[in-house]
Each structure stands twice: as C-alpha cells, then as structure tokens.
Amino acid sequence: MNIKRTIGISLLAALVGFAAWVGVSAGRVHAASQSEELDGTMRPVASAYALVEKNYADPVSSEKAFYQGAIPGMLHTLDPHSVFVDPAEYREMQRRQRAQYFGVGMEITMDQAKVVVMQPFPGSPARRADLRRGDVIVAVDGKDTTGLESPAVADLLRGPRGTLVRISVRREGVADPIAVEVTRGAIETSVVDAILWKPGIVYLNINSFEAQNVAKDVEADLAKLGEQDATGLILDLRDNRGGLVNEAVSVAGRFLRDGQMVVSHHGRAEAEQPFRARAVAAAQHYPMVVLVNGDSASASEIVAGALQDHDRAWVMGETTFGKGLVQQQFPLAEGAALLLTIAHYYTPSGRLIQRDYSHQSFFDYYYAHHSDTQNQDDLKTTDSGRKVYGGGGITPDEKYPNSHYTIFQRRLGVAWVPAGVTMYYRFGNAFFNGAKPTLAAGWQVDDETLNRFKAFLKTKQVTFTDADFDANRDWLKEQIRWELYFRAFDKNTADRARWLEDPEIRKATESLPRAQSLMQQVERVLAQRGAHS
Numbered sequence: 001m002n003i004k005r006t007i008g009i010s011l012l013a014a015l016v017g018f019a020a021w022v023g024v025s026a027g028r029v030h031a032a033s034q035s036e037e038l039d040g041t042m043r044p045v046a047s048a049y050a051l052v053e054k055n056y057a058d059p060v061s062s063e064k065a066f067y068q069g070a071i072p073g074m075l076h077t078l079d080p081h082s083v084f085v086d087p088a089e090y091r092e093m094q095r096r097q098r099a100q101y102f103g104v105g106m107e108i109t110m111d112q113a114k115v116v117v118m119q120p121f122p123g124s125p126a127r128r129a130d131l132r133r134g135d136v137i138v139a140v141d142g143k144d145t146t147g148l149e150s151p152a153v154a155d156l157l158r159g160p161r162g163t164l165v166r167i168s169v170r171r172e173g174v175a176d177p178i179a180v181e182v183t184r185g186a187i188e189t190s191v192v193d194a195i196l197w198k199p200g201i202v203y204l205n206i207n208s209f210e211a212q213n214v215a216k217d218v219e220a221d222l223a224k225l226g227e228q229d230a231t232g233l234i235l236d237l238r239d240n241r242g243g244l245v246n247e248a249v250s251v252a253g254r255f256l257r258d259g260q261m262v263v264s265h266h267g268r269a270e271a272e273q274p275f276r277a278r279a280v281a282a283a284q285h286y287p288m289v290v291l292v293n294g295d296s297a298s299a300s301e302i303v304a305g306a307l308q309d310h311d312r313a314w315v316m317g318e319t320t321f322g323k324g325l326v327q328q329q330f331p332l333a334e335g336a337a338l339l340l341t342i343a344h345y346y347t348p349s350g351r352l353i354q355r356d357y358s359h360q361s362f363f364d365y366y367y368a369h370h371s372d373t374q375n376q377d378d379l380k381t382t383d384s385g386r387k388v389y390g391g392g393g394i395t396p397d398e399k400y401p402n403s404h405y406t407i408f409q410r411r412l413g414v415a416w417v418p419a420g421v422t423m424y425y426r427f428g429n430a431f432f433n434g435a436k437p438t439l440a441a442g443w444q445v446d447d448e449t450l451n452r453f454k455a456f457l458k459t460k461q462v463t464f465t466d467a468d469f470d471a472n473r474d475w476l477k478e479q480i481r482w483e484l485y486f487r488a489f490d491k492n493t494a495d496r497a498r499w500l501e502d503p504e505i506r507k508a509t510e511s512l513p514r515a516q517s518l519m520q521q522v523e524r525v526l527a528q529r530g531a532h533s
Contacts, residue, residue, distance in 0.1 A: 295321060
C-alpha cells in the first residue's frame with residue numbers, strides 16, 4: 001500500500017466526520033454548531049502536525065504520526081479496549097472472522113527474524129505437499145522472503161483457488177533448500193474440538209469466538225459424538241479471549257431454554273439490546289461444567305455468565321478476566337478501522353462483566369495478576385436464588401487455581417510465549433532432524449528422550465540445574481510429548497492426548513453431580529414460581 005503524506009489530512013477529516021456523525025445520531029447538538037465546535041477542537045491538532053512536519057529534524061511519516069501516534073493516543077485516553085487497527089491488521093481480523101480463505105493452508109509466524117511454519121492444517125494443500133512444522137520459508141514464487149514479516153509472506157501464499165505457488169523452505173537436518181509446488185485451495189479453519197472423554201461424558205474445547213463458524217462447528221462436533229446420548233458435558237473456555245458476540249450467544253443459547261436471556265448491552269448512545277437463546281433439544285438433558293481461567297474474556301465470559309445465571313452449568317476454575325466492553329467496527333480511510341467501545345455487557349441477572357480499570361495503568365490492567373475484584377454493590381441472584389456479583393468478571397462456583405509457572409518452565413517457554421516458539425519447538429526440529437516425523441500410537445516420552453532434551457538445552461546455553469530438571473520431569477514429558485505428537489500427527493491429536501490426562505478436566509467430571517443438582521434445583525424453583533403466578 002502506498003500511503004501518501006495527505007493521509008494525515010484524510011484521517012483528520014475522517015475523525016471529524018465520524019465525531020459529527022456520532023454527535024448527530026445521539027441528538028445532542030445541531031450539525032452546524034457541532035461542526036464549528038469540532039473545527040475549533042481539531043485546529044490545534046492540524047497545526048501541531050503541520051509544525052512537526054515542517055520543523056522536525058528528520059522526515060516525518062504521516063502514517064507513523066497518525067497510525068501509531070495521534071489516533072492510538074486519543075483512544076488510549078478512553079478505555080483499554082478502544083483501539084485503532086491498521087489496514088493489514090484489519091484485513092487479517094476480517095479473514096479470521098470469515099474462517100475461510102484461498103491459499104495453501106498453513107499457519108506461519110516469526111522466529112528470530114525468520115518466517116517459519118507453525119502448522120500445515122490437516123488435509124490442506126500444504127500438508128499434502130509435505131510442508132512441516134519448523135520449516136523456514138526462504139522464498140515464495142522466487143521472491144526472497146528475507147526481511148519480510150509473516151503477514152507479508154502470508155499475502156504471497158494466498159491467491160485464487162486452483163493457482164500454483166512455488167515455496168522454498170529450509171529444514172533442519174537437510175543441507176539444501178526444498179522447493180515444492182502447491183495448488184491453492186479453499187481453506188477452512190476451526191477453533192472447536194470435541195472428544196468423548198469417557199463413556200457418556202463429552203469434552204468440548206472452544207479456543208476462540210473470533211470466527212463466524214464457531215456455533216456451526218459446535219453443532220457438527222457434538223452431533224458426531226452422539227450428543228443425544230450424553231450424560232454430561234465439560235465446556236472448556238480456558239484461555240478463550242473472546243470474539244464475536246453472536247457466536248457466543250448461539251453457543252450459550254443452545255444449552256438454555258428457548259427465549260431465555262443470554263446477554264444484554266447498553267451504553268450512553270445505545271439503547272438496551274437483549275440477546276436471547278435459541279434452544280437445541282439434544283442439549284437440554286445433561287449436566288454441564290464450564291472451565292474458565294484468568295485469560296477467559298469477553299465472549300467466553302458471556303457464555304459462562306449466562307450458563308451460571310440460569311443455573312444451567314457449574315462454573316469451575318479461576319475468576320475470568322473481566323472484559324465486558326462492546327466494540328463496534330468503524331471503517332476509516334485507507335482500509336483501517338476504529339474498534340470503539342459503545343456499550344457494556346450485562347449477564348442475564350443484570351451484573352456487569354467489566355472489571356474496573358480506572359485506578360491502574362493499562363499495562364497493569366492487561367498483564368498484572370488480578371485478584372477477585374467483584375463489586376459488592378453489584379449483587380444479583382441466579383434463577384434458583386444463588387448470590388452472584390458483578391464488576392469483576394465471572395467468579396467460578398468452584399475454585400481450581402492454575403499452578404504458577406516456575407522460573408525454569410518460563411525459560412523454556414510456556415503457553416503464553418508469542419507464536420509458540422519454545423525450546424520444545426526447537427527440540428522438535430532437532431529430534432526428527434529432517435526425517436519424516438513418525439511416532440507409534442500411544443508413544444510416551446521415555447528416559448532416553450528426556451536425556452536428549454537435557455543435552456539439547458545445554459547446547460542452547462539454557463541456564464538450569466540438575467535439581468531444576470528433576471523437579472520438572474513430569475512437566476517436561478508432557479510438553480515434549482505434545483510437541484512431538486503435533487509433528488508426527490497434528491495439533492488436534494496432540495491436544496487430545498493432553499486433555500485425556502488433564503487433572504482439571506478430571507476434577508470437572510467429578511463435579512458433574514453438582515451441576516446435576518443445580519439443574520434439579522432450578523427446575524423446582526421455576527415450577528414453584530409457575531404454580532404461584
């Protein structure tokens with residue numbers, strides 16, 4: 001994209017027009033008087049930019065001044081979630097929401113200034129071409145990718161269905177670059193997976209609500225597992241940071257009674273808007289436990305809050321993040337957009353999801369460990385009369401705190417490491433060393449593999465003691481097995497092997513009787529209310 005210096009004036013005009021539209025739509029002032037007021041407000045901004053552009057020691061990029069400075073700075077004064085999205089980010093966000101595109105079907109990321117393959121999706125053209133996790137992309141259609149960021153390489157890989165793209169990669173253990181021709185196809189991605197954890201008990205993992213196919217994939221996965229015969233369901237929303245409210249409403253609503261409130265939102269310029277359940281018959285008869293943690297946010301909090309308020313599920317884990325602000329997308333010039341907070345989300349009982357952010361920095365809001373900050377003045381009750389509080393995320397019915405990572409574990413890389421480039425990932429490259437990744441079904445990490453990993457860490461100058469290593473042997477085995485399963489099979493297989501041994505999921509299955517009691521209790525209460533109405 002060629003962004004000219006005139007973008008500064010264009011963006012100022014867009015902001016003035018946007019502000020005028022908001023003001024008029026709210027009916028607060030007349031358009032003429034507001035235009036004069038805005039002209040006066042924006043004049044110092046335009047003057048400051050003109051002075052900077054004329055007198056600053058180095059040439060001034062209008063893209064940097066406005067995309068990275070003025071607009072984000074303005075939004076930063078409002079709340080932690082109103083943000084400016086540049087054109088490339090906005091395109092990628094829209095692609096993730098569609099959950100479909102034309103390309104080769106693989107996830108890529110950055111590793112020390114190199115673009116690497118994180119995973120070829122199962123059944124994708126990339127998988128069929130034998131591209132592998134850990135491959136370094138060095139050229140696409142003859143174009144050297146040195147110095148390019150992963151979004152730029154992703155743009156090179158995408159293209160019309162049926163067209164050929166030539167990809168050159170370097171692979172650890174192979175001396176020369178490997179070149180493959182891949183025919184682009186329609187790629188569909190899913191953030192949903194479900195397994196039969198044990199007879200009758202379904203485990204459903206939803207990683208995100210970003211895509212428009214979440215509810216559809218939930219229906220398909222549960223139908224395959226025979227939902228009508230289920231005796232219990234574990235819904236895992238841990239580390240699910242949210243996404244599209246309509247998808248959250250559809251997922252929560254299928255488990256509720258038809259017409260029940262799922263969530264509502266309202267704000268200064270927004271009338272209250274309720275979202276109601278559309279029930280699915282097969283989803284009404286079994287008890288549910290919902291797993292959440294401190295990184296469960298936004299749409300996942302909508303789901304957990306609705307199921308808790310209606311006593312449809314027993315919520316277990318940690319208090320959720322507390323993100324209950326509604327963002328609307330407002331497109332700007334040059335393909336950029338504002339995600340502007342327009343309202344607050346409220347659970348069916350009326351409690352506010354949003355955590356207070358007014359007395360701390362945005363950095364602390366996002367990254368500091370937060371304790372239970374529920375507002376004692378925001379007391380509500382569930383359908384059966386249980387007390388619940390708002391103003392601080394969703395507080396679980398049963399606490400199951402996540403264990404904190406040790407310093408040693410953090411050095412090797414854990415779930416929050418950007419892009420998943422960990423020491424286990426690098427060990428996977430060395431372990432297979434260019435050979436086709438193959439493992440026997442049910443393979444486990446043995447002492448020989450563990451010792452290989454220990455020697456590998458020493459070659460990478462990772463600081464640790466024998467005591468550190470021995471104290472974390474079980475942890476290390478779990479991480480190594482997940483990484484090697486990922487390569488030999490696929491991510492779903494690696495995830496499923498981990499879920500089957502997850503102690504929190506096991507504890508959740510033991511809490512299903514509590515969820516059953518909730519269902520029975522609310523049935524009695526609703527029956528009594530009906531009898532007295």
